[in-house]
Amino acid sequence: xxxxxxxxxxxxxREMTAFARRxxxxxxxxxxRLSLVAYTLLAHMSERRDCRATDLAQxxxxxxxxxxxxxxxxxxxxxxxxxxxxxxxxxxxxxxxxAGAAVLxxxxxxxRRTVCGRLADWxxxxxxxxxxxxxxxxxxxxxxG
Amino acid sequence: xxxxxxxxxxxxxREMTAFARRxxxxxxxxxxRLSLVAYTLLAHMSERRDCRATDLAQxxxxxxxxxxxxxxxxxxxxxxxxxxxxxxxxxxxxxxxxAGAAVLxxxxxxxRRTVCGRLADWxxxxxxxxxxxxxxxxxxxxxxG
DNA sequence: CCACCCAGATGTAACCTACAAGTATGCAGG
DNA sequence: CCTGCATACTTGTAGGTTACATCTGGGTGG
Numbered sequence: 001x002x003x004x005x006x007x008x009x010x011x012x013x014r015e016m017t018a019f020a021r022r023x024x025x026x027x028x029x030x031x032x033r034l035s036l037v038a039y040t041l042l043a044h045m046s047e048r049r050d051c052r053a054t055d056l057a058q059x060x061x062x063x064x065x066x067x068x069x070x071x072x073x074x075x076x077x078x079x080x081x082x083x084x085x086x087x088x089x090x091x092x093x094x095x096x097x098x099a100g101a102a103v104l105x106x107x108x109x110x111x112r113r114t115v116c117g118r119l120a121d122w123x124x125x126x127x128x129x130x131x132x133x134x135x136x137x138x139x140x141x142x143x144x145g
Numbered sequence: 146x147x148x149x150x151x152x153x154x155x156x157x158x159r160e161m162t163a164f165a166r167r168x169x170x171x172x173x174x175x176x177x178r179l180s181l182v183a184y185t186l187l188a189h190m191s192e193r194r195d196c197r198a199t200d201l202a203q204x205x206x207x208x209x210x211x212x213x214x215x216x217x218x219x220x221x222x223x224x225x226x227x228x229x230x231x232x233x234x235x236x237x238x239x240x241x242x243x244a245g246a247a248v249l250x251x252x253x254x255x256x257r258r259t260v261c262g263r264l265a266d267w268x269x270x271x272x273x274x275x276x277x278x279x280x281x282x283x284x285x286x287x288x289x290g
Numbered sequence: 291c292c293a294c295c296c297a298g299a300t301g302t303a304a305c306c307t308a309c310a311a312g313t314a315t316g317c318a319g320g
Numbered sequence: 321c322c323t324g325c326a327t328a329c330t331t332g333t334a335g336g337t338t339a340c341a342t343c344t345g346g347g348t349g350g
Binding site (some may be wrong): 294299300303312314315318320 | 321322323324325326327328329330331332333334336337338339340341342343344345346347348349
Binding site for chain 2 (some may be wrong): 004005007008009010011012013014015016017018019020021022023024025026027036037039042044046059060061062068090108111112114115116117118119122124126127128129130131133134136138140141144145
């Protein structure tokens with residue numbers, strides 16, 4: 001890999017690491033009622049129908065015990081409902097409750113507002129390209145991990 | 146904000162959140178000896194001369210007490226040295242020790258290898274643009290937060 | 291029926307983090 | 321000089337997040 005490429009990769013790594021490090025605190029500010037992990041779990045099970053705990057663990061590189069506890073908390077808060085899968089009694093299908101969907105929507109709105117602020121002066125082409133790059137990068141990461 | 150823009154912003158938010166959520170575990174895999182927070186702190190003080198604890202707290206949205214403890218741990222491990230600032234005795238200038246620099250370099254190498262794998266089939270233009278976008282986004286975030 | 295696999299829960303312990311309160315240093319007025 | 325206030329950092333405390341090991345209970349193939 002030659003010099004120009006190398007410099008770009010270095011920048012990408014540095015900036016993504018810096019972003020990741022800020023993300024937790026930033027999420028706490030954007031939506032105080034939902035931690036970053038709770039938010040992502042709720043969002044994931046909202047996007048995908050018939051989501052199971054194992055799916056969440058795999059998607060976010062979390063231990064199944066961690067997911068189990070997070071789900072338990074979300075259930076205690078009335079944000080998530082567990083529905084036993086009739087086809088396989090080991091499995092629980094997870095889905096946000098009405099309250100859960102509302103909290104999620106509210107959190108997403110707050111976060112979107114913040115992100116929007118950062119992207120306010122970007123033109124459409126750059127936004128579209130940035131979105132595509134992120135998707136492409138994450139897809140590669142998912143395949144890798 | 147019109148439709149195309151809106152969709153891009155949504156994708157950017159979603160993908161960055163997903164990435165952030167995976168980052169901790171990914172970092173643990175890439176360099177098991179250095180947690181994500183320890184890595185970023187060490188990297189930051191390595192890049193910037195005369196780094197102080199307050200700088201780290203501000204850069205990564207961490208409480209000063211958290212930084213204080215992290216630094217204490219890194220010092221106990223012999224990876225960081227604290228040097229009292231002669232100009233202001235309240236301040237401690239932080240810098241990686243030789244061992245710290247070595248561990249950081251090793252961790253960076255491991256992480257860079259992983260990131261490189263994800264970016265292997267990107268051409269130079271896309272890499273350069275992606276790097277620039279990330280930098281631009283983070284700069285906006287730093288100004289905002 | 292038995293041996294094994296898989297989804298999820300629990301025990302345990304470590305780590306990360308924030309808020310509040312404390313210590314010590316610098317600085318500006320009186 | 322002394323007082324008051326700001327700054328840099330530490331410590332007490334408590335809660336949240338996480339992983340590894342282990343357990344339970346349901347499936348599956350022999």
